[in-house]
Each structure stands twice: as C-alpha cells, then as structure tokens.
C-alpha cells in the first residue's frame with residue numbers, strides 16, 4: 310500500500326508536467342481559434358483594438374471576453390453575441406439599450422452615451438468574432454426620393470409585418486410575459502435603427518431577412534414611418550378610414566362581442582341553475 314503510494318507520487322511530477330504541457334498547448338490552440346481574426350476586408354486593426362478595450366470595460370461582464378455569453382448558476386447574465394453582427398451592436402448601443410444598466414427582462418430605449426466612432430469600434434470588434442449583418446450605409450435607409458406609391462407600399466408592408474406587435478399607428482403594444490413592442494413614432498427612433506432592428510431582430514422581434522423584405526421594401530417601410538412621424542394623418546388610408554379608426558372599430562366591436570358573449574354565458578348559467 311505505502312509502496313504503491315510512493316511510486317505514484319514519485320511518478321506524478323513528471324506526469325503533471327506532461328499534463329500541464331498538453332493543457333497549455335490545447336489552450337493556446339483554442340484561444341488562437343477563438344480569438345477574433347482580422348481579415349483583409351475587416352476595418353483597421355486600430356479600430357478593432359480600441360473596440361476591444363471599450364468592450365472589455367462595458368460589455369464583457371455580461372457577454373464574456375470573447376462575446377461567448379455569461380451564465381452564472383444556470384442564469385444567463387448575457388447571451389452569446391458572436392454572430393449578431395455589427396448592425397446589432399450599432400442598434401443596441403445607439404438606442405441606449407446596451408450596455409444594459411441592470412439585469413432586467415427587457416432593456417428599454419435609453420440615452421446613448423457613446424460617440425458614433427466608439428459604437429463603430431465596438432461593432433467592428435464584435436463583427437470580427439463571427440458573422441452577421443454589417444452597419445448599413447445611408448443609401449440603404451435614407452427614404453428621401455421615394456415616390457408616394459413606394460411610401461404607400463411601405464404602409465401596406467407595415468400593416469402586414471409589423472402592426473401585430475407595434476400597432477397600426479406605430480404606437481407600440483404589450484406582448485406576452487410582460488414584454489412590450491415599443492412605439493415607433495415620437496421616441497426619436499432613427500431610420501438607421503429601423504433598418505438595423507429589422508435585420509437583427511432584437512429581443513422578441515423576428516429577424517426580417519432580405520428574402521422576406523428586400524432592401525427596397527425596408528426603405529419603403531422607413532419612408533412610411535417617417536411620414537407617420539411627420540404627420541400622423543399620413544397614416545390614414547382606405548378613403549379616410551385610417552388605421553386609428555380601424556383599430557378603434559376593432560376594439561369597439563371586439564369588446565362589444567366579448568360583453569355580449571359574457572352576458573350570453575351568464576344567462577345560460579342562470580338557466581342551468
């Protein structure tokens with residue numbers, strides 16, 4: 310027994326050294342794979358490294374040093390963001406949602422305290438971690454020059470794809486589990502943020518890929534929303550019966566129907582007794 314123990318302990322330093330060597334080699338290899346690689350098409354390494362510094366200070370506590378996400382005791386503190394793309398970072402930071410101030414079910418729109426350059430740097434750093442949509446250029450989201458027909462089409466697309474959550478007039482609405490779709494008018498949402506939200510699907514919002522909504526479609530929707538922002542009346546269509554009226558009618562008749570149904574059940578219940 311004692312002989313065995315000495316033999317094992319005599320052998321173990323060598324074994325331990327070998328194990329440590331193997332572990333270090335593996336770790337080196339892994340970090341080489343995990344470390345963001347800067348390809349030729351990527352922005353200047355200087356931007357990526359200043360982005361890395363900002364990310365380390367402001368984001369890594371919840372998203373991890375390599376954007377892999379952080380989970381403590383089975384609770385997710387922040388999701389993996391390696392493949393969200395620069396557009397998602399730009400959206401989250403410019404709308405003041407990130408860095409999240411405190412743990413919450415849904416981070417709400419807030420004051421952004423970062424400069425455009427800082428946001429771009431962090432976005433470049435996150436983009437280098439994986440794939441995902443790039444930050445759009447103005448020609449992709451600037452709606453000036455759209456024809457009235459194109460803006461009207463944007464209204465149609467909005468009612469088909471967005472109004473279920475954001476309401477016909479873009480006033481926002483409650484979703485299940487205490488979540489909400491924010492209002493899209495009167496809150497300072499920028500055209501760029503609309504493009505980025507569509508392509509990256511923050512939180513409970515679905516991602517609208519270019520195969521679902523082309524860049525032209527997205528621009529039409531942006532044109533429609535900026536028209537709503539400038540003059541709420543612009544949303545009125547269908548010969549004066551605008552979305553607001555429609556919504557009110559749906560609400561009125563919907564509630565009316567429910568009340569009628571409740572009365573009917575009550576009367577049946579009374580009869581059964």
Ligand code: HEC
Nearest residue numbers: 367368371386387393397398401407408409415416511512
């Ligand atoms: C206190 C924790 C916390 C901090 C700090 C934080 N985040 Fe987040 N982040 C979250 C959580 C939680 C979510 C998911 C919930 C949500 O989107 O509302 C999230 C979501 C995101 C998303 C959206 C991911 C997707 O799937 O679209 C991005 C991008 C993001 N964070 C980037 C950042 C960046 C960049 C920073 C630093 C500037 C940062 N976060 C700082 C907790 C944090």
Ligand code: HEC
Nearest residue numbers: 404416418470471474489490491502503506511512513514
């Ligand atoms: C299934 C519900 C749902 C649908 C459909 C949906 N959204 Fe959203 N949208 C959300 C939620 C939830 C958020 C808030 C995300 C967050 O808090 O991180 C949001 C956020 C946004 C924002 C950011 C607003 C802000 O305050 O910064 C924009 C812009 C937006 N959506 C536009 C659209 C457009 C345009 C469409 C249709 C093409 C659409 N959404 C369809 C649920 C939805």
